[in-house]
Amino acid sequence: MIKAKVFVTLKPSVLDPQGKQVMNSLHSIGYDNIEEVRVSKFIEIKLKSDDLERAEDEIHEICEKLLANPNTETYSWNLEHITGE
């Protein structure tokens, strides 16, 4: 099996009110060193096949089709072989 870790991130040009709120909270509890916070999505996907090339293609396709909104988000992923559970 293959495990895909997919990261869906707001584009730098898009404001992230959640990230800003988290940053404000961190500042309020004393973490003055924090410059910026961006909140993203992390999605774990297990694939049945062990074919890395096929997995690359499929993950790319589903990012485009569903996982990310191209207007506001970018995405990246990495793949690793895992043993079935």
Next chain:
Amino acid sequence: MKINVISFPGSNCDHDAFHIGKIRGHQVDFVWHKDNNLINPDLIIIPGGFSYGDYLRCGAIAKFSPIIAEVIKFAKQGGLVMGICNGFQILTEIGLLPGALMMNESLKFICQHQFITSVNRDSVYTKGLTPGKALDIPIAHKEGNYFISNDGLKSLQDKDLIAFRYCNELGEITKESNPNGAIDNIAGILNEDKNVLGMMPHPERAAEDKVISQDGQEIFSSIEKFFT
């Protein structure tokens, strides 16, 4: 006028839209999202709610419902499609309208009366409205913060595709009257052919005497004039 109201699992304003259509004397039919056929509509309403629980992103999963292919076909042929609240979110996700609805700047679900004004007189939906006149139309959303790239915004402005903007009771478009952080105070937009409208406020919740505001009636009257 024949109205089709599309129901998704999680739609919760479909009955409101149906009700307002009925009391205004129209033939209204619900169309289930798994259906493959529309019921000969003049107007499709994609109602408010939380289709598929708003999982992943609001409206993201609805785009794979079978009826959506028919809605897109109908819109591409010039048919009238009106998306309200979650319906607006769905219209952006399926690519009939540009941009996206982001989380409100306050991170809060906002449910309140809100003034909006039409800024366009060149569509079926806005022809009968007076630009600059404040309409009291309720909003109820957490993801209503309209976002589009700078180029996209310029294109909306240049092509006169902004239908509604948030304003104060005098019809003035101010920063203070923007409830959710939407870019350029945008409350509703049109596609390039101006037959598809998406708006966050709920005109169907302000269209009869039983409720506080009746200003939503002006929007429905505008559409009706097109068919009479």
